Amino acid sequence: MQKDKPLILIVDDSEQNREILMAYLEKENYRIEFACDGIEALDKVKNNPPDLILLDIMMPGMDGFEVCSTLKENRETRLIPVVMVTALNEKKDRIRGIEVGSDDFVSSPFDKEELLARLRSLLKMKQFSDQLDDAEQVIIALARAVEAKDAYTKGHVDRVAAFASSLAKEAGLPEDEQQTLYMGGILHDIGKIGVSDSILNKPGRLTDEEFDKIRQHPVIGEKICKPLNSISPLIPIIKHHHEKLDGSGYPDGLSGEEVPVPARIMAIVDVYDALTSDRPYRKGMDKEKALGILKEESDKGWWDKNLLAKFAKQL
Numbered sequence: 001m002q003k004d005k006p007l008i009l010i011v012d013d014s015e016q017n018r019e020i021l022m023a024y025l026e027k028e029n030y031r032i033e034f035a036c037d038g039i040e041a042l043d044k045v046k047n048n049p050p051d052l053i054l055l056d057i058m059m060p061g062m063d064g065f066e067v068c069s070t071l072k073e074n075r076e077t078r079l080i081p082v083v084m085v086t087a088l089n090e091k092k093d094r095i096r097g098i099e100v101g102s103d104d105f106v107s108s109p110f111d112k113e114e115l116l117a118r119l120r121s122l123l124k125m126k127q128f129s130d131q132l133d134d135a136e137q138v139i140i141a142l143a144r145a146v147e148a149k150d151a152y153t154k155g156h157v158d159r160v161a162a163f164a165s166s167l168a169k170e171a172g173l174p175e176d177e178q179q180t181l182y183m184g185g186i187l188h189d190i191g192k193i194g195v196s197d198s199i200l201n202k203p204g205r206l207t208d209e210e211f212d213k214i215r216q217h218p219v220i221g222e223k224i225c226k227p228l229n230s231i232s233p234l235i236p237i238i239k240h241h242h243e244k245l246d247g248s249g250y251p252d253g254l255s256g257e258e259v260p261v262p263a264r265i266m267a268i269v270d271v272y273d274a275l276t277s278d279r280p281y282r283k284g285m286d287k288e289k290a291l292g293i294l295k296e297e298s299d300k301g302w303w304d305k306n307l308l309a310k311f312a313k314q315l
């Protein structure tokens with residue numbers, strides 16, 4: 001796929017520095033944008049995300065460290081490489097830069113060859129992460145296609161994603177795991193793409209053979225997502241969201257501590273949403289009734305009681 005020339009955003013309050021950088025870069029195959037301060041930089045990144053940012057540290061108002069940490073904390077912008085411009089041998093600036101997530105440094109006054117080499121290498125990395133991102137988008141689109149196969153599960157994955165990430169937060173899991181549970185909510189049933197519509201949408205009771213096919217979906221999901229590194233943290237959720245703590249679930253019949261915590265969370269919110277959603281053959285239950293059923297099932301040894309109590313408190 002032919003992409004546009006890479007876009008570099010130069011953020012510097014000194015006109016002289018901007019001109020020097022421009023002179024170095026204009027003969028290269030790049031598009032260049034400028035920002036004169038931190039606020040303008042964040043604004044430009046939001047409206048037209050660049051492929052790389054050359055960021056001065058000392059600027060009036062918001063300095064380069066603050067700009068960098070803001071970009072690196074935001075999921076949308078964290079993969080844009082940031083190269084900080086430091087004064088020669090300013091060790092403390094480099095340490096601070098590493099702490100706020102800067103990807104590389106160049107010293108001013110600039111060494112042209114070194115600058116260009118660093119930019120080329122980071123832009124190549126950015127290209128890889130964009131491709132990965134594209135692959136992730138394809139998988140997400142697939143998950144949406146699966147949801148669309150069944151008209152009665154409309155909105156299910158978004159609700160489950162929201163429930164799962166907020167239960168993860170309530171359970172004290174770190175922020176990256178909360179995010180994993182959100183994505184897990186979107187992707188948990190992706191393996192249903194390999195189960196025929198006539199089985200998924202069958203209104204009556206499933207035969208044993210049909211149920212066996214349904215029970216394959218966590219394993220199919222694992223196979224779809226395994227080749228993609230960025231999605232690998234979701235695999236325990238995709239593969240084990242139908243396990244039960246007493247070992248009676250599928251596909252592996254894991255029990256107790258063997259069931260990963262994110263999968264236990266997904267199991268509870270998935271069942272809750274299924275019980276409270278309308279189906280072709282019944283209306284969705286109200287909150288109390290659904291929680292009553294989940295409570296009975298956790299007494300039987302299926303679900304994690306602590307997590308269920310936390311979930312009930314949140315509703």
Ligand SMILES: [Fe+2]
Nearest residue numbers: 188189241242
């Ligand atoms: Fe499932």
